[in-house]
Amino acid sequence: MNAQSVNLDGFAIEDSDLGLIAFNSPADPEPSLVLGSDGKIIEMDSRAAADFDVIDEFIARHGLDLSVVAEAMALSDLAFIRMVVDPNVSRAEVLRLAAGMTPAKLARSLSRLRPIELGMAMTKLRARRTPSNQAHVTNRSDDPLLLAADAATAAAFGFREIETTVPVLGDAPSNAIAVSIGAAVGSRGVLVQCSVEEALELEMGMRGLVSYAETISLYGTEQVFVDGDDTPWSKALLTSAYASRGIKMRVTSGGGSEALMGAAEGRSMFYLEARCVALARAIGSQGVQNGGIDSAAVAGSVPGGVRSLMAENVMVMARNLEACTGNDALMSESDVRRTSRTLPILLAGSDFITSGFGSIQRYDNMFGPSQWNAEDIDDFLVIQRDWGVDGGLRTADERNVAALRRRATDAVRAVYRQLGLADFTDEWVEQAIDAAGSKDVPESDLLTPLVAARIIRETGITMLDVVRALYETGFEIEATRILEMLKARVAGDYLQTAAIFDEAFNVLSLVTDPNDYAGPGSGYFPSADRQIEIDAIRQQKSVADLRAEQAEHKSVAFHSVGQAAVGNDPREVVIGVSPAVGRDIWRTLSGVSVIDALRELLAGLEEEGCIGRVVRVNTTLDLGMIGLSAARLSGSGIGIGLQGKGTALIHRRDLSPLANLELYSVAPSLDTSLYRLLGINAGRHAKGATPEPARNPYSDEAIEARYHTKVVALVDIERQLVDSELGIEELRIQL
Amino acid sequence: MSRVGASGRDLSEVTLEAVQENEVSMADLSIHPDTLEHQANVAETHSNPQLAANFRRAAELTALSDEEVLALYEALRPHRSTGEELNSTARSLEDRGAVLVAALFREAAEVYARRGLLRH
Numbered sequence: 001m002n003a004q005s006v007n008l009d010g011f012a013i014e015d016s017d018l019g020l021i022a023f024n025s026p027a028d029p030e031p032s033l034v035l036g037s038d039g040k041i042i043e044m045d046s047r048a049a050a051d052f053d054v055i056d057e058f059i060a061r062h063g064l065d066l067s068v069v070a071e072a073m074a075l076s077d078l079a080f081i082r083m084v085v086d087p088n089v090s091r092a093e094v095l096r097l098a099a100g101m102t103p104a105k106l107a108r109s110l111s112r113l114r115p116i117e118l119g120m121a122m123t124k125l126r127a128r129r130t131p132s133n134q135a136h137v138t139n140r141s142d143d144p145l146l147l148a149a150d151a152a153t154a155a156a157f158g159f160r161e162i163e164t165t166v167p168v169l170g171d172a173p174s175n176a177i178a179v180s181i182g183a184a185v186g187s188r189g190v191l192v193q194c195s196v197e198e199a200l201e202l203e204m205g206m207r208g209l210v211s212y213a214e215t216i217s218l219y220g221t222e223q224v225f226v227d228g229d230d231t232p233w234s235k236a237l238l239t240s241a242y243a244s245r246g247i248k249m250r251v252t253s254g255g256g257s258e259a260l261m262g263a264a265e266g267r268s269m270f271y272l273e274a275r276c277v278a279l280a281r282a283i284g285s286q287g288v289q290n291g292g293i294d295s296a297a298v299a300g301s302v303p304g305g306v307r308s309l310m311a312e313n314v315m316v317m318a319r320n321l322e323a324c325t326g327n328d329a330l331m332s333e334s335d336v337r338r339t340s341r342t343l344p345i346l347l348a349g350s351d352f353i354t355s356g357f358g359s360i361q362r363y364d365n366m367f368g369p370s371q372w373n374a375e376d377i378d379d380f381l382v383i384q385r386d387w388g389v390d391g392g393l394r395t396a397d398e399r400n401v402a403a404l405r406r407r408a409t410d411a412v413r414a415v416y417r418q419l420g421l422a423d424f425t426d427e428w429v430e431q432a433i434d435a436a437g438s439k440d441v442p443e444s445d446l447l448t449p450l451v452a453a454r455i456i457r458e459t460g461i462t463m464l465d466v467v468r469a470l471y472e473t474g475f476e477i478e479a480t481r482i483l484e485m486l487k488a489r490v491a492g493d494y495l496q497t498a499a500i501f502d503e504a505f506n507v508l509s510l511v512t513d514p515n516d517y518a519g520p521g522s523g524y525f526p527s528a529d530r531q532i533e534i535d536a537i538r539q540q541k542s543v544a545d546l547r548a549e550q551a552e553h554k555s556v557a558f559h560s561v562g563q564a565a566v567g568n569d570p571r572e573v574v575i576g577v578s579p580a581v582g583r584d585i586w587r588t589l590s591g592v593s594v595i596d597a598l599r600e601l602l603a604g605l606e607e608e609g610c611i612g613r614v615v616r617v618n619t620t621l622d623l624g625m626i627g628l629s630a631a632r633l634s635g636s637g638i639g640i641g642l643q644g645k646g647t648a649l650i651h652r653r654d655l656s657p658l659a660n661l662e663l664y665s666v667a668p669s670l671d672t673s674l675y676r677l678l679g680i681n682a683g684r685h686a687k688g689a690t691p692e693p694a695r696n697p698y699s700d701e702a703i704e705a706r707y708h709t710k711v712v713a714l715v716d717i718e719r720q721l722v723d724s725e726l727g728i729e730e731l732r733i734q735l
Numbered sequence: 736m737s738r739v740g741a742s743g744r745d746l747s748e749v750t751l752e753a754v755q756e757n758e759v760s761m762a763d764l765s766i767h768p769d770t771l772e773h774q775a776n777v778a779e780t781h782s783n784p785q786l787a788a789n790f791r792r793a794a795e796l797t798a799l800s801d802e803e804v805l806a807l808y809e810a811l812r813p814h815r816s817t818g819e820e821l822n823s824t825a826r827s828l829e830d831r832g833a834v835l836v837a838a839l840f841r842e843a844a845e846v847y848a849r850r851g852l853l854r855h
Contacts, residue, residue: 053850054846054850054852057846057850058846061842062785063785065784092782095782096782099782198808199805199808199809202804202805202808203801203805206801206804207761208761208764222850226813226852229812229813230812230813231811231812231813231843231847231852233811233839233842233843233846233847234808234811234812234813236789236792236839237792237807237811237839238808239789240789240792240793240796240836241793241796241804241805241807241808242793243766243771243789243790243792243793243796244766244792244793244794244796244797244799244804245765245766246764246765246766281783281785282785283785283789284785284786284787284788284789284790284792285789286783286786320781320782320783462761464754464759464760464761464764467751467754468754468755468757471751471754472755476751479751479754483749483751483754486764487746487749487764489764489765489766490738490739490740490746490763490764490765490766490767491738491746491770492766492770492771492773492774493774495774495790496774496777496778496781496786497778497781497783497786510781511777511781
């Protein structure tokens with residue numbers, strides 16, 4: 001048990017002094033709000049205004065709706081959270097009251113929601129009706145070609161936001177341009193950010209090199225906030241700076257970050273996060289990325305910590321903000337545990353299910369490995385399909401992706417050459433197109449992006465220059481897409497809460513696509529087209545697919561030679577095959593051809609000095625009846641039944657259909673040696689000798705998951721060929 | 736209204752051909768303060784007066800160059816400015832009509848002094 005991957009994770013004994021406590025630390029303040037005679041707040045959460053730290057101060061001055069504080073603070077915690085989950089109470093009403101609640105009040109209330117209630121709250125309170133998802137696209141070498149190819153791939157899989165970052169800070173402008181070009185190749189309207197230090201990030205935004213920003217970090221204690229070289233006022237200015245250039249932004253926070261930096265003041269992670277979320281609203285950010293984020297594993301180490309991560313997201317929604325719901329930094333080595341952490345949010349639906357699905361290889365993720373990575377995309381798509389929920393992703397056709405990757409690398413190569421940033425070799429291009437990750441691009445050279453980025457900064461290249469270069473080098477579609485993204489800044493509609501663009505470049509936001517959940521039968525349902533995308537995973541098969549697969553193994557060895565007669569040779573054993581064998585079914589579930597199975601059965605009989613005869617029992621697909629029918633034709637009274645899918649048994653003419661002598665039931669595990677053994681044993685039964693019954697092969701694999709869909713299809717093929725008039729045919733087999 | 740950039744140019748003139756001819760600048764692709772005021776009204780009707788206030792501060796910042804905006808941000812970071820510097824920035828912002836951003840600076844001067852976040 002110790003070898004299980006979950007035991008690589010760290011688990012902490014709750015310790016409120018260190019801030020290692022998810023909810024309700026003894027040091028969390030009692031919720032309170034007192035207004036002075038001038039209508040200003042003179043006490044909040046048991047702290048007098050004179051003692052407010054910068055966070056209290058900003059929230060008290062800007063964050064609360066003073067017209068509802070009396071009503072909201074007087075409401076009991078339970079009364080409020082029952083409204084949160086009650087479909088008869090509107091989202092608007094819950095938000096109206098939450099706007100008058102202090103951080104401690106909202107934290108203590110929401111801490112009492114059970115997991116499923118958090119899910120219901122999320123379904124109802126999130127801002128945007130249509131869920132979405134964000135990808136991380138980075139690599140170890142800041143390779144512009146690989147970044148572009150991977151961004152195009154991410155867009156093809158349905159991500160509507162792409163976040164990149166750098167291992168080398170100086171490379172940032174090059175990464176921003178490469179990812180933007182790649183994203184534009186993949187789809188219209190994909191938003192792109194490059195996460196770096198706040199001032200550089202803003203500068204890139206101003207030059208059009210990115211279309212949104214997210215790494216504007218908030219912390220729940222003054223000490224950590226100031227250690228982060230900011231104050232609520234500098235963050236408020238930054239927030240306005242982005243809006244002043246028409247650029248979408250959200251802030252980042254997350255429980256556990258204060259404990260990680262040793263300055264949690266003994267408070268619970270959830271209370272400190274409540275301060276961050278209240279501050280996010282107060283400074284005028286339209287949204288928050290939270291749910292632990294880089295410190296998700298800290299929250300995960302304490303009792304109730306994973307629940308607190310989801311509760312953080314719900315709190316953002318309750319404050320009427322866009323929620324980008326974590327699930328980015330890998331918080332466990334265990335696949336079971338990390339799935340458990342994400343699943344409730346995927347089921348409930350969120351503005352962005354993850355704030356960074358590593359759509360690239362784990363080793364290339366410069367944020368560190370994600371909770372979900374490229375190798376998990378099939379799992380994620382299957383989970384979406386299993387539950388019929390929209391996690392924002394879709395299956396991308398392999399050939400389509402290959403074409404997009406080529407176009408993305410061609411476009412970046414052309415733009416970099418046109419702007420005098422770099423010349424890429426053919427080898428580099430080819431490697432980047434085919435690469436799973438940067439290890440597959442040995443041609444990549446670390447100096448190229450650095451030089452390119454320096455030229456971009458020094459010569460003041462803007463995204464308009466990129467648009468021009470794309471246009472002049474024949475990438476008109478991409479030029480149009482990037483230009484329309486720049487033009488969106490002028491309209492400003494994507495500054496509103498929870499805005500994304502759909503593929504027709506419509507803004508979906510709190511304003512244009514408001515969440516209208518009001519109980520069962522309401523709220524978001526995937527459109528018919530979107531449902532098809534969710535359902536149509538690449539692995540799905542139809543009976544027609546299975547039939548075609550079988551036809552590839554067609555053999556001409558089977559010849560019907562008329563009605564089968566009863567034999568009288570006591571050494572004779574008749575092998576009865578099911579209706580589709582040698583007509584539509586040619587290969588068993590284990591991959592052994594029906595010819596090979598018959599060859600082994602006949603060889604086994606021969607070893608025992610018996611004579612085999614093969615008939616096709618067209619009257620039934622029941623294996624017991626097939627075996628019994630064969631036995632009744634057999635001179636020895638012993639028959640073998642063989643179904644197309646490979647299941648086989650030995651029967652005797654005087655037994656009832658279901659009482660066979662030996663059954664090989666696990667068809668996917670039957671190899672030729674077992675068919676040989678079955679032949680031998682049938683021969684021994686015929687001679688009256690004692691056979692050694694075969695042991696059914698055992699496997700710990702999910703045999704049923706793997707084969708049951710095929711079984712359904714193969715049985716259907718058999719059923720269609722059942723024909724009682726055709727009776728039992730004698731077959732001549734050319735071995 | 737929302738088709739006109741900060742430069743006063745209509746978006747219909749911002750075409751690929753115009754970009755190619757070097758006839759488009761980032762100012763043509765910057766949001767107009769009136770548009771931000773409109774977005775502030777939309778935010779208010781969607782129950783987010785703080786987002787509206789942010790858009791109104793942003794509207795004031797549209798008149799400032801990128802460098803000026805970056806400098807304002809830098810000035811508000813901890814231990815960067817004296818109280819007098821913050822207040823004098825507030826006055827100059829007021830002179831330029833940026834009263835909301837100025838209010839942010841005046842608040843900061845007051846709170847930073849109490850919390851020890853001014854430059855000494």
